[in-house]
Amino acid sequence: MSHRTFTITHENLLDVLTNTIAVGNRLVAPVRRGKKLFFRDVQEVQSIVFDFIQSDESPKDLVFPRVEPMLAHEYNAGNVYLIDFAEKLQPLPTILFGTRPCDAVALSLLIEFFNEGVGDPFVEQRAENLTIISIACTRADSYCFCTSVGVSPNDSRGSDVLLTPIDNDQYYGIVLTEKGNAFVKKGGDNFIPSEPKDVAQYIVTLREEFTPQEITQRLANAFNHPLWMDASLRCIGCGTCTYVCPLCSCFDIQDEGTQTKGVRLRCWDSCGFSLFTLHTSGHNPRHIQSERWRQRVMHKFSYIPQNRNLLGCVGCGRCSRLCPADMNLKEHLCTITKEMTEVKADR
Amino acid sequence: MKEFEPKIVAFVCNWCTYAGADLTGTSRIHYAPNVRVVRFPCTGRIDYNLIIKAFERGADGVIVSGCHPNDCHYTSGNFHARRRWIVFRTLLEYIGIDPRRIIFSWVSAAEGAKWADLVNKAVREIRELGPAKEFINMKQWYEFEKALGGFRG
Amino acid sequence: MKQLHERAHELLEQKAVSVIIGYGEGTEGRVRPVFIRTLEAVRLLVWDDRCRVNLAVYLNKPEIRKFGFPIAVVSTPATVRTIVQLIAEHQLSIGDVVVLVRENDTVRALIQKEDLEQYARNNPVIFPPFVIEEIELLKKMSIEERFTYWQEELAKCFKCYACRAACPLCYCEKCITDVNQPQWVCVAPHPVGVFEWHINRAMHLAGRCIECGSCTIACPVGIPIALLTIEATRVVKEEFAFTPGIDCNAPSALSTFRVDDKETFIR
């Protein structure tokens, strides 16, 4: 197909997906497990869920798994053997289907983050083998705030193909990258070339509550503001917000094993845990929850933007939907941008 | 086909069962060689985590044994242990692990014959249950090649 | 609600408590914990069927304790039992907490040992329907089916520890999972680490779990994780005739024993 834009019916799309599995690709898509929605390997395209606002777990573990074995060692008869998992890693070609645009943006930022400087062979190889087919949002809920953090409900960044549901059970699609092109090519006649269309009428409109610049500016002098304590009194310091966030990238390196054999693992971690900053001496520089909550907000909306030209949040709203204490990030950021009174730079 | 030889780890207290197992040896009673004995000061020290670790690292069965009630060298270590075992067994069963893989016993320093009998019976029973399949995916974590690809739920 | 507001007003006006931990309106029809310290804020308190999360968890939080005891807590029957259990475990003293409960359409403040215990005894914790359903489901399963069930459920766990953070009885400053010399529980959320974590959590809550269900509500991936601690507590109840949360002076079930505890399974 030579066109960058196309239409496809829902049924044909399912056929294409069935076919991608048949030819040995790994298909990962939103599926339900109990009441929750996850991105999981799919064998039967019928199990894919299309009608949802946002999944519970983010798809970040496709590039940054919750456990990544990095290297292993074995001591045997006087010799030491090493396995470098970065060299052995052979990620399957994977189609990640049905992500929301905010997640695709988040994944691209996450990949960018890990690949900065010396780079990260694990994330890099996984990302290379990943094709992301996103579906633009026609619905949103009150937890969503992508438009306030510079992302839009049909953002194309990070996606290889972006689909928009239009009338008559059809999708309008844009091919954005070579990988996307390869995916569409394999679908053959199922994809019907089309002239570029304006699909704005199908996309949900979301009010812009604040701008990234506003938050960043406000936060620059807010380190000692009483707001942190007030807002985080009800935070119980679980890691939920971090673990479901598509952009949270903190990790912990763990060594496991016996006297003769061991493995080094990279596992998810959270700045919300008191253990995260605990020193061996027993001193904890972030000794209460408000300091940890402040770190989470500051890191995403002040430190990251200072160092790089982006925010650490795409406004997917997962952290707020799933927080057991109903800590609502959008509400919190509104407070910061609208109500927060200036405080002296330092006490 | 060669018969399945279960690996059994025995956690025993120093004062009774370990001495009892010693007596089995000095009395020249033969018993199944499938057990590896680990000595503890008292059954009160035999943390359930140790039992779990044994299974994770490849045991097919575990024997836990100490002094008879009222004979504990530290008076009540075995009474405390017994309470924990009751809860622990039930939990394992609830989570789907066959509690018959753990064999609890009291063997005193004078019961050399009982020890031999206990081990022989345990080997027979565990052999019938087969390898501890419940822990297969955990054991695989220690064969690192299998861990390749990262773990997703 | 009016009664609660009056009570709260009274407590704050007389400076009988430093803060009232209660429920307030949250987002999307949810309720959220609120901390009432001023008379103007009293109107934020709500109390209806949505108010199920166990607020006693905040009694362990250093920032809240810093306000100073006594502290008032808007309580469900489970919260009352939790507070009694925390007293039994020497985490709170009688008089530290003013426990606000609903009784026959009135709001009562419980402070004394007798009142707390009596209320706790008369008001058992009622499981939400989905917990009962799940318990029944598991009862009918064979051991192999239960194994599959838990394998599937636990595979979801990414060890965010929300279940631990939400539990008012998981208050240890240093949890066994955080101990690394020696390391008892693998940190990684792989099959070993997850299994070890949940067995330890259940063992440590055996005979202490109030069955409030807060852990299950908190779990972001939807594991009915309270079932394990409920089961552990069921055995303790059955075998040792011991119910947590009804006696301010009760010893801990697993650090006591009776000479005639069951031993049919011991050879």
Ligand code: SF4
């Ligand atoms: S903000 Fe919510 S989800 Fe995050 S640590 Fe606090 S209580 Fe947990």
Ligand code: SF4
């Ligand atoms: S911080 Fe919250 S809203 Fe922002 S990307 Fe992470 S989970 Fe989504």
Ligand code: SF4
């Ligand atoms: S809250 Fe759920 S996902 Fe988090 S550690 Fe507990 S069981 Fe695992």
Ligand code: SF4
């Ligand atoms: S384990 Fe769960 S149900 Fe039991 S007291 Fe803790 S939070 Fe409540």
Ligand code: FES
């Ligand atoms: S010393 Fe043998 S059980 Fe305590």
